Amino acid sequence: MVLDGVSGGMVDGSASGDGTVQGKDSATMPEMSEMTDMLDNVVQLPGHHPVRVDRSRDALLTAFGKATLDNRYLMPGESYQDLFGRVASYYGADAAHAQRLYDYISxxxxxxxxxxxxxxxxxxGLPISCFLNEANDSLRGIVDLWNENVWLASKGGGIGSYWGNLRSIGENVGRNGKTSGVIPFIRVMDSLTLAISQGSLRRGSAAVYLPVWHPEIEEFIELRRPTGGDPNRKALNLHHGVLVSDAFMRAVADDDEWALLSPKDNTVIRKVSARGLWIRILTARMEQGEPYIIFSDHVNNARPEHHKLAGLEVKTSNLCAEITLPTGMDQHGRERTAVCCLSSLNLETWEEWKDNPQFIEDVMLFLDNVLQDFIDRAPDDMERARYAAMRERSVGLGVMGFHSFLQANNVPFESVVAKSWNRKIFKHIRAQADAASRKLAEVRGPCPDAADYGVMERFSNKMAIAPTASISxxxxxxxxxxxxxxxxVFLQKTLSGSFTVRNRHLDRLLTERGQNTSEVWSSITLNKGSVQHLDFLTQQEKDVFKTAFELDQRWVIEHAADRAPFICQAQSINIFLPANVHKRDLHQIHYMAWKRGVKSLYYCRSLSIQRADAVSDGQEKRDMSHREGSGPADKAGPATTTDYEECLACQ
Structure with a gap:
């Protein structure tokens, strides 16, 4: 397929009016046919490199995967392999790199x-739609944020905004005035985001963040609760997160009072019980799934050294709580809106690529090209984002398929063997990403932030574990x-129809046991997608195929903590708890995450009813922003269009 009129090559001879080819005798016709077939299997964008596609690789796509591509990704007249070829052709550094990219993706x-x-x-549209920014404590600063978010949302952007600079309600402003606080301004952002998004093909979405020391933190925690309080001080269409410091967690441990401070001058506005505030945060997470938690000291301690030297601080995160980049005024007096460029390695194919020394280097080069494409094409309305991307060149190489990899290798999630694989895999990826960054710095130059301090790094940050939504x-x-x-097993409803999706590793095991029958799968469905009732499976096999709510969540945190040192940004980590979880256990899981150095926690999934025939919220987009929340009232129904679109800004 040759796109936009780009010729794949000249064919000697001309066509006559009757459709025959002049200037060639009939003996050459098979050669013409072969040439046509070859051209039909070449994708090339204007001014970019040709990529030969292999249409037999459509067989690697599932029916659900094809439906996802049909519904949201394909250009008119484009096939699945053409799509992969388009991306590879456009972002390939040379013909060989473009071909390798296509092969990796396909x-x-x-x-x-x-x-x-x-x-x-x-x-x-643009190839990046993940943005972080902050509001300054002035009317101009607030309006500037609104304006920027309108433009970002109109482009389908996912936005994470920090509001902790604003004075709280009742503080002095001007000569005789009093502030109305943060919440009314957040509510306006809620309305703007919703209004702009409603007319868009892909909805823009936003999350708002506040530090745990802000005087309005208690009301902020309840921002998405539909009942109780003043409805005019709610923002039900936004998502929210709390930045939690080490000092606060120590106060919780010691049962101390916690000072709420004026953002303007750090004076103490009032004091509250640290444990009481912590309980409110955890209760909201159980009932609504949010707020997200960002352990801000862990995040800032892990900043690249050249960002520490420059005094750049991370104050916020994104919609999925895995991007941790500096925002606001930098050392050059310029405002930054952070940008992150994401892609994910598939651990399910680990055995195919782990020994390929060029693979991760090629992917990092690809991400560098995507980032440059954004810098070159971003409109003036995104000047702060373009500037930040140019200065720090942060990317987020992530993964998907971790649990699938374990299951393919008959390794239980709750095992020492899984811990060993986890550390081995992420140590390997980080080492390769670091080497690629240094090599690219030699070839293309270090990013300006690093160059200011004599550091040879192309990327300020290299890794972040996004949820991977539809791309998985x-x-x-x-x-x-x-x-x-x-x-x-679950039923996924899409625009193309409903798909029953079975765990293929379990499918293979059942086939080996002679138990791959509709009756067995029906029993799994009736047992909420669980296999624990199947008496013909060994205990090891039952452990391998435990589902999220059947796992001890300490293992989720354990694995997250083990891989954290290898991930320069953060991870989208969901925890899965029963609705009747004891408050002590709820606290211990979250406290363990902080104690073990985990940087962020995404959703707290708490479902009183988990039906396997409608668990699409979990598999298709467990990382989706969940409109109804994740509390006991949630019936785990099929994901709505809104659910699906919330997190496409990441993946």
Whole structure:
């Protein structure tokens, strides 16, 4: 397929009016046919490199994966392999690199993030839509944030905004005035985001963040609770997160009072019980799934050294709580809106690529090209984002298929063997990413932030573990991100119809046992996607195929903590708890995350009813922003269009 009128080559001879080819005798006709077939299997964008596609690789796509591509990614007249070829052709550094990229993507070794697949090599949008910014404590600063967010949302952007600079309600402003606080301004942002998004093909979405020391933190925690309090001080269409410091967690441990401070001058506005505030945060997470938690000291301690030297601070995160980049005024007096460019390696294909010395280097080069494409094409309304991307060149290489990899190798999630694999895999990826960054710095130059301090790094940050939403579906229904699967069978409803999705590793095991029957699968469905009732499975096999809610969540935190040193940004980590979990256990899981050095926690999934026939919220987009929340009232129904679109800004 040759796109936009680009010729794949000249064929000697001319066509006559009757459709025959002049100037060639009939003996050459098979050669013409072969040439036509060859050209039909070449994708090339104007001014970019040709990529030869292998259409037999459609067989690697599942019906669900094809439906996902059909619904959201393909250009008119484009096939699945053409899509992969388009992205590879456009972002390949040379012909050989472009061909390798296509092979990696089509073989499901890695998958670019949603904006890259959708928009790469097209004029319909930008290849990055993950942004972080902050509001300054002035009317101009607030309005500037609103204006920027309007433009970002109109482009389908996912936005994480920090509001902790604003004075709280009742503080002095001007000569005789009093502030109305943070909440009314957040509510306006809520309305703006919703209004702009409603007319868009892909909805923009936003999350708001506040530090745990802010005087309005208690009301902020309840921001998304639909009942109780003043409805005019709610923001039900936004997502929210709390930045939690080490000092606060120590106060919780010691049962101390906690000072709430004026953002203007750090004076104490009032004091509250640290444990009481912590309980409110955890209760909201159980009942609503949010707020997200960002352990801000862990995040800032892990900043690259050149950002520490520059005094750049991380104050906020994104929609999925895995991006941790500096925002606001930098050392050059310029405002930054952080940008992150994402793609994910597929651990399910680990054995195919682990010994390939060029693979991760190629993916990092690809991400550098995607980032440059954003810098070159971002409109003036995104000047702060373009500037930040140019200065720090942060990317987020992530993974998907961790649980699928374990299951393929008959390794229980709750095991020392899984711990060993976890550390081995992420140590390998980080070492390769670091080497690629240094090599690219030699070839293309270090990013300006690093160059200011004589550091030879192309990327300020290299890794972040995104949820992987739809791209894990495209990559053969791999398990999302680094989290456990929600069910071994579920029904997924899409625009193309409903798909019963079975765990293929379990499917293979049942076939080996002669038990791959509709009756067995029906029993799994009736047992909420669980296999624990199947008496013909060994205990080891039952352990391998435990679902998210059947796992001891301490193992989720254990694995997250073990891989944290290798991930320069953060991880989208969901925890899965029963609705009747004891408050002590709820506290211990969250406290363990802080104690073990985990940087962030995404959703707290708490479902009183988990039906395997409608668990799409878990498998297709466990990382989706969940409109109804994740509390006991949630019936785990099929994901709505809104659910699906919330997190496409990441993946």
């Amino acid at each position: 073989r499901h070794w890695f998958m670019p993030a949603t904006p890259v697949l959708s928009n790469g090599g097209t004029t319909r 579906i495209i990559a053969g229904n791999a398990s999302p991100g680094i989290e456990p699967i929600a069910a071994n």
